[in-house]
Amino acid sequence: MIDFELSESIVNSRQMIHMVAEQLMRPISREYDEREHEKPTEFLETMWKVSAGTSFGADREADKKAAASGPKESNLASCVNIEELSWGDAGLYLSIPNPGLGGAAVLAAGTAEQKQRFLAPFKGGEMKWGAMAITEPHCGSDSAALQTTAVRDGDDWVLNGTKIYCTSGLMAAEKSDGFVVVWATVDKTAGRAGIKSFVVPAHTPGMKVIKVENKMGIRASDTAMIVFEDCRIPLDNILGSAEVQTGNEGFKGAMATFDATRPLVAASALGIGRAALDFAREALERAGVKIRYGAAASTLTALERDFMEIESELQAARLLTWRAAWMMDRGKRNNLEASMAKAKAGLAVTRVTQKAVEFLGPLGYSRKLLLEKWMRDAKINDIFEGTQQINMLIVARRILGYSSKDLS
Amino acid sequence: MFDLEMTEDQKLIHDTVASFAKAEIRPIAHDCDESGTIPPGLAEKGFELGLVHSAIPEEQGGYGETRSAVTGAIVAEELAWGDLAIAMHLLTPRLLVYPLLEAGSAQQIAQVLPPFALGHQVATAAVVEPRFDFDTTRFTTTAAAKDGGFVVNGAKCFVPLADESQTILVLAQLDEEPAAFLVPRGAAGVSIGEREKNMGVKALATYEVGFENVQVPASARVGDAAAISRILNRSRIALGALAIGMARAASDYARDYAKERKAFGVAIAQKQAIAFMLAEMAIEIDASRLLLWEAAWMLDQGKEATRECVLAKRYASNACLKITDNAVQVLGGHGYVRDHPVEMWLRNARGFSSFEGMAIV
Secondary structure, three states: OOEOOOOHHHHHHHHHHHHHHHHHHHHHHHHHHHOOOOOOHHHHHHHHHHHOOOOOOOOHHHHHHHHHOOOOOHHHHHHHHHHHHHHHOHHHHHHOOOOHHHHHHHHHHOOHHHHHHHHHHHHOOOOOOEEEEOOEOOEOOOHHHOOOEEEEEOOEEEEEEEEEEEEOHHHHHOOOOOEEEEEEEOOHHHHHHHEEEEEEEOOOOOEEEEEEOOOOOOOOOOEEEEEEEEEEEEHHHEEOOOOOOOOOHHHHHHHOHHHHHHHHHHHHHHHHHHHHHHHHHHHHHHOOOOOOOOOOHHHOOHHHHHHHHHHHHHHHHHHHHHHHHHHHHOOOOOHHHHHHHHHHHHHHHHHHHHHHHHHOHHHHHOOOOOHHHHHHHHHHHHOOOOOHHHHHHHHHHHHHOOOOOOOO | OOEOOOOHHHHHHHHHHHHHHHHHHHHHHHHHHHHOOOOOOHHHHHHHOOOOHHHOOHHHOOOOOOOOHHHHHHHHHHHHHHOHHHHHHHHOOHHHHHHHHHHOOHHHHHHHOHHHHHOOOOOEEEOOOOOOOOOOOOOOOEEEEEOOEEEEEEEEEEEEOOOOOOEEEEEEEEOOEEEEEEEEOOOOOEEEEEEOOOOOOOOOOEEEEEEEEEEEEHHHEEOOHHHHHHHHHHHHHHHHHHHHHHHHHHHHHHHHHHHHOEEOOEEHHHOHHHHHHHHHHHHHHHHHHHHHHHHHHHHHOOOOOHHHHHHHHHHHHHHHHHHHHHHHHHHOHHHHOOOOOHHHHHHHHHHHHOOOOOOOO
């Protein structure tokens, strides 16, 4: 039955996480925006203690089983929680120790043994991070063009190549006992079919972080460039089959990770957007400007029109995001809907935060308030985990029934 | 618990209305727009679908089904996918019936509704006024207490099927608040103008209606200001859903055309300039529907939802205009000629910024 009410357990966890966002994240938000490359150790330790063992992304097999045994809502719950954390601070949220996107890849494509081996260490002990390394200096959206190689040598895979824009890459590769999931080709002549993902445990010789990027926003989160030089990992660290299949099946499997993670990234965008929208609404109300929803169109001010527009944009993005997560929870294929949500949310949060800065004029532009920071933080959502344009391309292919060859 | 699955009943209703729209509405849409008429008999077929009487209580001969705004949105979207003017025409009797179900007295319901359960009846509501600053919170049509009843003065426009309706539900300003009145078309002082000539929805017969010292009894008043607010919100849901249905029609048509039409050796859908327009249409249609369903769901829960209804209707109307405009663009010159339906959808779409209270769920 069509129902927009969140369950009690989601509402409760949202309340709890909102307190974390308000009391632990907001007070240090500006500080770790200014002190880029420093880590809020106390905050991270706290988050590790309360959240250790939670994963990011979806376990398809588990989802299917759970869907068969009755309604489940862990993906939706993740979206709601991530929105709340990102309302607190998106950069800090991204820096929280957990398996991250690397964990999502393990959940989406790993065997039961691999899930146990790589994810169980996240249930306790010292803080750990997982990361995903796809982008290379010469290729981003066109991930099929990546040049990092994985060559089988006896009982090892040997990785060579350079990865950039790896979120939490420094923490995952060198500053904890986490892991990095690396996308590499086992056969350059095979194109997409040759691309596989590999789990590289932290501190593996041959893996080295050579740069941490300086960024426009989400500065509390490290974004690493990692070089792999004759980096050896065990044979059974490959996720999925080593066989180079004909067609796109292997690549599709790897890309399926995104169906799980795009709604989560969209949810983070929503949190930043809501922070800016709430802030702008309250600031305007204090100044005596109230948005009159029922008023005649001819009497609306430009500000009211803009405000109503971005408010609906954000809510539209939220509902598209929740739909994509809800579909995962029900074991439905959500490739189209996940891309719709990500394309919409990335654009919506960009517009919402830019408008919010405009609404507050010089106050909005000043670093005395967090609004300008949210605008800087927001923009990444229109880029990472598939740019807006790549997600539009996926939506277009799906609605037209086109392959990537038909529409590139 | 968050859920977007229709109930089995809703699926059945959806499928029934969707096949009616495909089989009975779409094939005649073009001719109806050209001729400005809707074939007699179609309204009876609409009646058989239960568009009006299923919500009438059993005591008055109906099926007594709940008037779910969500279900109403599903039905309106499918009808408008067939054709907007015909959809509005078929839904017109609701303009009287539904406000009475929402806020009518037992006596009004018993008196007015039984014929609507027996067969197709024409009825309407007069909401919109012919001025640029039309405001649903402050009508310029007025009602004043007089001789134990009310006297109504003012001018309305976009009143569908006014010339055939026995009773018109008139929204007017009563002192500081909006009020609704049942006004017989034949009452002294009611004048039905010439049929309006509009840019779109040309098959829907709409009229200007004048009220000059029209005297109605006290018993003609329907509900209070709060009821009118609910009625207008239910109308926003209906209009938003109609916008989505028509946007989907345009988007489907443009998509199919773009896959057929070749340029530079490939289908134009294989060009990103076109493909991205189509992708945006798909996203915005789903976004509009989710916003609208959420607002409708709030109404079904009995929550105050003026903000949500206003925003959802605005969003869907704007999306519909952009989508129909882009549909014309995808077809290029072929989109501009009347052999293809996309130019009609664009003409129709512009209306949603002016339409208020012209459909209801």
